[in-house]
Amino acid sequence: DAKTTQPPSMDCAEGRAANLPCNHSTISGNEYVYWYRQIHSQGPQYIIHGLKNNETNEMASLIITEDRKSSTLILPHATLRDTAVYYCIVSRGTYKYIFGTGTRLKVLA
Amino acid sequence: NAGVTQTPKFQVLKTGQSMTLQCAQDMNHEYMSWYRQDPGMGLRLIHYSVGAGITDQGEVPNGYNVSRSTTEDFPLRLLSAAPSQTSVYFCASQDRSSGNTIYFGEGSWLTVV
Numbered sequence: 379d380a381k382t383t384q385p386p387s388m389d390c391a392e393g394r395a396a397n398l399p400c401n402h403s404t405i406s407g408n409e410y411v412y413w414y415r416q417i418h419s420q421g422p423q424y425i426i427h428g429l430k431n432n433e434t435n436e437m438a439s440l441i442i443t444e445d446r447k448s449s450t451l452i453l454p455h456a457t458l459r460d461t462a463v464y465y466c467i468v469s470r471g472t473y474k475y476i477f478g479t480g481t482r483l484k485v486l487a
Numbered sequence: 488n489a490g491v492t493q494t495p496k497f498q499v500l501k502t503g504q505s506m507t508l509q510c511a512q513d514m515n516h517e518y519m520s521w522y523r524q525d526p527g528m529g530l531r532l533i534h535y536s537v538g539a540g541i542t543d544q545g546e547v548p549n550g551y552n553v554s555r556s557t558t559e560d561f562p563l564r565l566l567s568a569a570p571s572q573t574s575v576y577f578c579a580s581q582d583r584s585s586g587n588t589i590y591f592g593e594g595s596w597l598t599v600v
Contacts, residue, residue, distance in 0.1 A: 410586065421491075421577050422530070423593030465529065474545070475589065477522075477529035 382466045387482040390460075396453040397483050400466030403447045409470050411442060413451045415462040416480070422465065425451065456485045490514065493578050493592035500599045508563040508595050510578030516590075518581035519561040523547065523574040524594075530577060536561055568599045583585040 383401040390396040402411065403407040405435075426433055428441045433440045439452040453460055465480040494509045512519065520535035522545075532545030536555040550572060552564040555562040561580075565572060 400505075412590070419524075419575060420595060421579075421593050422589070424588045424590070427586050427588070469587070471536065474535070477531075479529045 381476065382468055382478055384464075384466050384478065384481045386479065387484070389484050389486055390453075390456045392453055392458060392485050392487050396451075396456040396460065396483060396485070398451040398453075398464050398466075398483065399448065400450070400467045401448045402466070404447050405432060405468050405469075409468050411440065411446075411477070413438070413440065413468040414465045414467065414477075415460075416465070417459075417462040422477075425464075435463050456483075458485050458487060461485045491578055491580055491590050491592040493576075493595050495595060496527070496593070497596045498598070500597065502568060502570060502599060504515070504568050506565050506568065508565075508576055508578070508597070510561045510563065510592060511559050512561075512578075512580040512590070513559065514580060514582065514590065515558060516580035516582055518583065518587075519555065520545070520579050520589075521551070521553065521561070521563045522577045522579065524574075524577065525574050533563065533576075536556070567598075569598045573597060573599045 410429050412429050414422040416422045426438050428440045442449045454482040463478050463482050465476050465482040490510045517538045521533040522530040524530045531547050534553040536542045542553050576595045579589045582588045
């Protein structure tokens with residue numbers, strides 16, 4: 379499975395959109411982009427995933443570039459409860475997920 | 488709606504002791520796995536199972552054993568605990584019908600002294 383690169387930390391003002399980038403330049407055609415987050419030391423929580431097209435659900439939007447080498451997770455109106463570590467994972471959808479160290483997002487009041 | 492249940496939540500072991508971390512899921516998922524997370528680091532895959540009776544090694548399998556006798560249960564055994572195994576352990580199950588979404592348990596905090 380392809381590796382990903384994320385900034386180690388980001389800040390975002392409460393109520394503003396949080397845009398979390400992820401580079402996955404070695405992604406292959408059958409690999410999905412997944413996003414999870416981990417609040418404090420709880421078990422990671424699924425957010426969203428996509429293959430080629432942009433995706434949106436009740437939690438977030440996922441924007442994947444046309445060449446699929448990078449993506450952005452968008453939290454449209456960040457709240458203090460969104461403070462967490464966000465993991466971008468690229469996988470063929472099998473059991474082998476490589477989590478990396480993620481981006482620590484801090485939402486500021 | 489239990490999801491993935493791990494026990495115990497906290498455990499202190501002495502070096503050389505053995506123990507089993509229990510994991511159960513009630514979602515009828517075929518895939519289950521165990522991860523460990525050390526301070527400031529991401530999750531690393533220890534062992535995984537693609538179905539009852541089938542297990543395989545992940546990134547960091549040494550010192551751990553697993554078995555999968557039923558779809559619901561996937562216990563992780565520490566054979567002879569070492570201080571290097573002090574970590575937070577997460578069990579997970581995977582829903583192949585919804586893009587292989589992973590559901591994690593709440594974690595088991597293990598300290599080996």
